[in-house]
Amino acid sequence: MTETFQRPVGELLRGWREQRRLSQLDLANRVEVSTRHVSFVETGRSQPSREMVLRLAEHLDVPLRDRNQLLLAGGYAPIYTESSLHSPAMLAIRSTLRRLLEAHQPYPALVVDRWWNIVEFNSGIKIFTEDVDEQLLKAPINALRLTLHPDGLARRITNLAEVHAAALTSLQRQVVSTADPELQDLYDELRSYSTADQPLHPGQTEVVLPFNLDYQGHRLSLLTMIATFGTPLDVTVSELMIESFYPADEQTAELLRELA
Known part of the structure; x- marks a missing residue:
């Protein structure tokens, strides 16, 4: 997902949800939040917390590389390192x-x-x-x-x-x-x-x-x-x-x- 951090975090999360073929209701039930909250996050009406970004990413099975991009898009620092094998x-x-x-x-x-x-x-x-x-x-x-x-x-x-x-x-x-x-x-x-x-x-x-x-x-x-x-x-x-x-x-x- 090249340069996906330039897109809004809600838009990226919606892309991953659709990629996983889940409805907003499916995702809301998994994360244990309301469907309305998921909708607000995806449309940008609600700014998700760092913890919410990570919870959504986990239930969407987003790879660690792309979880860092989601965090950047949400205005947060990445939490997963990317170390060289020779370090x-x-x-x-x-x-x-x-x-x-x-x-x-x-x-x-x-x-x-x-x-x-x-x-x-x-x-x-x-x-x-x-x-x-x-x-x-x-x-x-x-x-x-x-x-x-x-x-x-x-x-x-x-x-x-x-x-x-x-x-x-x-x-x-x-x-x-x-x-x-x-x-x-x-x-x-x-x-x-x-x-x-x-x-x-x-x-x-x-x-x-x-x-x-x-x-x-x-x-x-x-x-x-x-x-x-x-x-x-x-x-x-x-x-x-x-x-x-x-x-x-x-x-x-x-x-x-x-x-x-």
């Missing part, structure tokens, strides 16, 4: 991430920010970076672009149509949740990578979509999990996602151990 204050976070990544070896794992740029990774991701266009490996490396770009990992993904569709669905949910124009641009870019010639045909016995790829003549089948920090109070921390890959079968597990 002394983030030492414990960096140490935790590195322990997680190292403990996950020989399986691939990486940490991405809100825009899916890779900020940390373990040696296991070499199976993803081999034989991709060098332009895709220039910092910041975007994990989704690296995966789905025609000159990237996509050439070795054997169920590309399914992976492409699943990634778009997940990213679309993130776009709706954050209303972030940069994520919308990424979504539009990824959507332009056509997989029309590859029909969707998930296996009848699959309960989770596997990530299947060729690596040096081997077939690897992986499952992926996304984790985040609980109860973050810093914008940067709240936007970090740890993506861990696990072998979907014993053959893949054995191959990854041998490759390590």
